[in-house]
Amino acid sequence: NMCVNTEYIIGEVPGIRVGDSFDYKAEMSVVGLHFALMSGVDYLKTRRGRMLATSIVASEGTDYNNVFMGDQLLYCGIGKDQTSLEKGNRALMCSMKQNSPVRVTRGYDLGNGKTSFVYQGLYVVETYWVEERAAGKRVFRFKLRRKVLGGGESSREASLQI
Amino acid sequence: NMCVNTEYIIGEVPGIRVGDSFDYKAEMSVVGLHFALMSGVDYLKTRRGRMLATSIVASEGTDYNNVFMGDQLLYCGIGKDQTSLEKGNRALMCSMKQNSPVRVTRGYDLGNGKTSFVYQGLYVVETYWVEERAAGKRVFRFKLRRKVLGGGESSREASLQI
DNA sequence: TAGACGTAGA
DNA sequence: TCTACGTCTA
DSSP states (O other): OOOSOOOOOSSOOTTOOTTOEESOHHHHHHTTSOOOSSOSEEEEEOTTSOEEEEEEEEEOSTTOOOEEETTEEEEEOOSSOTTSOOHHHHHHHHHHHHTOOEEEEEEEEEETTEEEEEEEEEEEEEEEEEEEOGGGOEEEEEEEEEOOTTOSOOHHHHHHTO | OOOSOOOOOSSOOTTOOTTOEESOHHHHHHTTSOOOSSOSEEEEEOTTSOEEEEEEEEEOSTTOOOEEETTEEEEEOOSSOTTSOOHHHHHHHHHHHHTOOEEEEEEEEEETTEEEEEEEEEEEEEEEEEEEOGGGOEEEEEEEEEOOTTOSOOHHHHHHHO
8 A cells, every 4th residue: 555654553643633634535544544545434453353443534425424513423334235233333333332532534525526634533432323214224323422632541541452 | 636737738748758657546647647547548628629548548457458569559448338439439539540649558467456557658549449248248449559769750740739 | 427447455 | 356435537
């Protein structure tokens, strides 16, 4: 890949601050904020074989229906067939159970096909449920809440979770 | 777009030499060698409304069956429905009629999903035909030949064609 | 709005 | 091999 920083990490990425914006997913990949060029969820596997989400991108448009409200984010799950918790969706569930922070980047639709991605900071998955949609489609919905800053949780503690 | 050089031009791109290689289509786009990130054919419309191909990328793999043999290239047409000459295919046909040079870049499959793109120089479309494939699929096939270097055709003459 | 010789990762 | 919250042009 074209990444400089190639390490999947939980929590803040050194050098990246809340409010930092990017024009392309590829830029986010290069700096290690979000590696996947297309997928909306990055995740890793711990030594114990546990999956943990590292980063999500919540974009506008299509029928994702991601909702930012205050310090909350209602994030639509990933994938065509969301009948079972797999991949990114499973990782988000595991992050919830572990109270593991997830980086959130918001994708703004600037019109004329342009997008701007703005890093929102660390969020924690509080709960999730299943939504029934038209044509019998099911999607997972995750509720995340912005992590309180200065909560005394050091990056060392975060790394110990792994 | 993320391009620095944003001008579609016929012929050589200043600063790009035969043999120059690129890891990503995005790099080729930035330098103005080939703008399209996905499509294999770049083209422009002249003031007279004539289409002319500026650049093609001939990749290995899938069922493109592009064949480099000596100074010749057998290039598979573009698109799902190749029953009529449209877009890039039409542009290549027009380039043939106008004897207008087309930049050719070869895409090497390095395995493990990696690709290397190497600029091959200017080619001229000599002829094209239709190939029948399985399942009644039709594809256009273009025969290009490497342009003889030092042929005395100046870039000014090339621009006059437009 | 849809199509296109892309990329990385599971 | 396939999927994936991309990105550009027509």
